[in-house]
Amino acid sequence: MLLWCDDCLANVQMFTPSQAAQVAGVTTRAIYRQIEQARIHFIEDTSGFVLVCSRSLKVALKP
Numbered sequence: 001m002l003l004w005c006d007d008c009l010a011n012v013q014m015f016t017p018s019q020a021a022q023v024a025g026v027t028t029r030a031i032y033r034q035i036e037q038a039r040i041h042f043i044e045d046t047s048g049f050v051l052v053c054s055r056s057l058k059v060a061l062k063p
């Protein structure tokens with residue numbers, strides 16, 4: 001799903017934390033850690049549901 005990312009200033013593919021974990025080959029917990037450390041962009045809807053920006057995910061996971 002393509003959604004607006006305020007940090008990229010672009011429409012980007014957004015993943016749920018579990019999708020992001022699968023794509024990145026890490027645990028969901030690791031994804032939340034990246035979010036907490038502001039290493040990946042995320043959006044949160046009014047019900048508190050988090051979606052992560054795939055573009056920043058790729059950057060964050062670069063060795």
Ligand SMILES: [Zn+2]
Pocket residue numbers: 005006007008009012041053055056
């Ligand atoms: Zn972004």
